[in-house]
Amino acid sequence: MLDFDTAQARLAAAGGHPSIAETCPLIQARGRVLAQTLFAALDLPPADNSAMDGYAIRHADYVAGKSLPVQQRCYAGVKPEALLPDNTIRLFTGSLLPEGADTVVMQEDVDESDNTLLIHRVPKQGAHIRYRGEDIRTGEQLFAKGTLLGAAQIAMLASQGYAEISVYPALKVGILTTGDELVSPGQPRSDEHIYNSNGSMLAALVENMGANAVHVLHALDTEASLQSALSTLLQDCDLVLTVGGVSVGEKDLVKPAIEQFGGTLDLWRVCMKPGKPVALAHAANKPVVCLPGNPVSAFAVFTMLVSPLLRSMQGRAQIMPPLQYGQLATQKEFNDSREEFLRVKAQTNTKGLTQLTPYPQQGSGIISSLSWASGLARIPANTSVKNGDIVPYYDFQHWLA
Template identity: 55%
Template sequence: MLDFDSAQAMLAARARVPEATETLPLDTLAGRVLAEDVIAGLDLPSDDNSAMDGYALRCADFAPDSILPIQAHHYAGHASEALRPGQAIRLFTGSLIPEGADTVVMQEDTERTDEGVRILRAPQAGDHVRRRGEDMHRGEVVLSRGTLVGPGQIAVLAAQGRATALAYPRLRIGILTNGDELVPPGQPLAPATLYNSNGPMLAALCKGMGADPVAVLHAPDQAEAIESALDGLARDCDLILSVGGASVGDKDLVKPAIEALGGTLDLWRVRMKPGKPVALAALGNRPLICLPGNPVSAFVVFALLATPLIRGLQGRRNVLAPVRSGVLRTDRTWASGRDDFLRVRVEHPPGELPALTPHRQQSSGSMGSLAWAHGLARIPAETRTGDGSVVDWYPLADWLA
């Protein structure tokens, strides 16, 4: 079996950055990936300005118990006159720093009198002054190509006066489930059947990553039906996810269908639990990931092995999400010949590593644990791990985004 890290690296390496790009307005950019470096055209702040409501003065003019006459009031967005020696100018957050001033005293440290303003606390030169360009310098890269756009990136673009930006198209993903035993949710169950949870689950996982599940198909256990479905998905999608049917059983018909379409299949078993049966294939230039048919296994493999490939196909610069450390809290010992990924709840005691509590049911049939878990704790192969052990864990909030 292939070790987990090698399998993850192999899938990530199959990603190719999209060649197509599109120019999008700010209100449609969230969730997209930048296809350009964004260069600052402006210094931000554009001029020295006040970080507080207060008074601008020369620090050298301060003396205990002295009162400085108030020369003027300057509001944000208005021009500023030069400060005269021995006086103060009333400012507000965002007001320009007057010529001649080097300090802002916040109003909480002052007292107004009929003669002016008394400074109650000795200032330091430069207090509460935002310097021109201290946030962004004109000509520097403020957002890099391959950045996933969120509210913070939108703020940067808008602050630079950008109404549009170049982005990669949304990744189009096709999903194929197969099996005579599967019934669509909402339909009555016949004997020996069960509801198809993989299709809706994988569609939701794709949407959560900013990809479009443009087709969610189901095929019976018939070679022609599977071949036809895969052929259609390969024509319309950038990536295909198939679920089950890629092993060596009598009803495992995905591999023959791929070969009949002229595709290539790199089939391996990964030394991980759950999720051992995984395959990476290609139909033309379209990558195809064959996920295990068990929904829990499909979920874990999607989270840990499929998402790096998806991020790369989206054009993202960072394809691997963070792996963190935590302390296992359990009343049993864990040991396996494969890397075991436990579904865990996570608590964050102050000043300590996160505490990882495994779900009571770790079988690959426990779908309730998927809705319960915050992450996946990795128990290395060929080790015995118990309460108090420090292990790696994969936050689902990061790995599924």
């Protein structure tokens, strides 16, 4: 068996980076990856403006008890007049600061009557002003090539006037589940059958990472059925994920089917639990990752081995999310010959430490553990780990995004 870290590195490098780009409307860019580095086209804010509803004054004009005539009422989106000496201009949040003004007095500290202002609290010079360029300066780098775009990044680009951006094409992923024992949800089922949860699960995982699950196919345990499905997936997809049929049983026919398309097996079986029967192949110059058929194992393998590959093929700059650590909270001692990935829930304890509580049942058939867990705790191979020990923690929020 291949050790886990080597397998992870080889899978991450198995697909290569995208070589072409396309133009995307900014409003449709969530989940896309930048194909070029973008820079600020203007200062942000583009001009000095009021941070509050209030009144613009010259600080030097303030004298306790002195009334100031209200020269103008200036709403956001309207250009103010230049402020005259010993006057004030009524402003609202976002209003441009008038020429000559250097302070904004918030409306809670004043009284206005008959178009005349009386200030009750000594104003601080320069207060309540958002200054030009205090956030971003023209020419500053906004986001590097390879940045995954979310709402926060889109907000910044919109504020700079970007209507379209250059992104890498959305990755097309094909999913193939196998097995005569599987039936589609919603269809009649006998005792010898189980519902196919892998197809829907993997499609959701793929889509959550910003890729497109363009096909979710199922093949029976026959050469013809497998070859027909693989033909479609290899033709239409950039990455193919198969589930089941990759072990050593009489009906484990996925590997021979891949070989029929000229596929070469790059690795088979990884020293991890759950998820040992993993294979990586290339066919039609496309990576094919063969996942174990058990849903929990397939989920763990996708998290730890497939997600870095997918990020790489999307063109992302960050392939591996930052590694976290937590303190194991368990009454059981763990020690296995393989790297073990426990389904755990992370919580902050009274000392401020991240505490990792394993799901009571860690069997690879316990699907209920997936929706309960917040991530995976890594238990090193051939190492005794017990309550209170610090272990690596792979948070689903980072590894599946």
